[in-house]
Amino acid sequence: MQTSVAQFAVKSVAVAAVLAATSLNASALTILGGPITGSSFTDVTIGTISVGALSEVTGSLFAATNVTFPAPFNLSLTLDQVTFISGTVGSLVGDLDASAAGFHFTNVAAGNYIVKASGTLDGLGQYSNLALVGANYSVTPVPEPETYALLLAGLGIIGFVASRRKAS
Numbered sequence: 812m813q814t815s816v817a818q819f820a821v822k823s824v825a826v827a828a829v830l831a832a833t834s835l836n837a838s839a840l841t842i843l844g845g846p847i848t849g850s851s852f853t854d855v856t857i858g859t860i861s862v863g864a865l866s867e868v869t870g871s872l873f874a875a876t877n878v879t880f881p882a883p884f885n886l887s888l889t890l891d892q893v894t895f896i897s898g899t900v901g902s903l904v905g906d907l908d909a910s911a912a913g914f915h916f917t918n919v920a921a922g923n924y925i926v927k928a929s930g931t932l933d934g935l936g937q938y939s940n941l942a943l944v945g946a947n948y949s950v951t952p953v954p955e956p957e958t959y960a961l962l963l964a965g966l967g968i969i970g971f972v973a974s975r976r977k978a979s
Contacts, residue, residue, distance in 0.1 A: 842860070846943055855929070862922055865921070865953045866952050866953055868950055869948065870947050871946065873945055873946065874895075891939065896930045898929070899926070930944075
């Protein structure tokens, strides 16, 4: 009888761990803004990050350095290198490192956040002063306190039942 209670407890803990892990599911996405022309750009809209519930948002700005067109065109273009001066994600204030073009925000409320960037182009591409910019990001839901409370209550009940069965 003790073995079955122990097995039940282990299985319950495993199921609880899997459920907790799936609540932390992250989705990695990429948004691509329009082409940038000129030697510099200011507050160009790259796209929108949609957040469905309280979450962590992590990502980075990027610039494509090459663009390849498949058959029948068979064309490859070298674009300018981009140096990002600043970037914004909606009105979020916090960890936004423009020099590394990365960002990380915690406890982001549900909503849509417009991503904008500013920077300069080096003018050394095949077509001078042309670049494509975008952002890679992931949104990771933050478990609400109720999730942890239910998990701990369930584990407490399992422990209580196991200790009562072990005593008898």
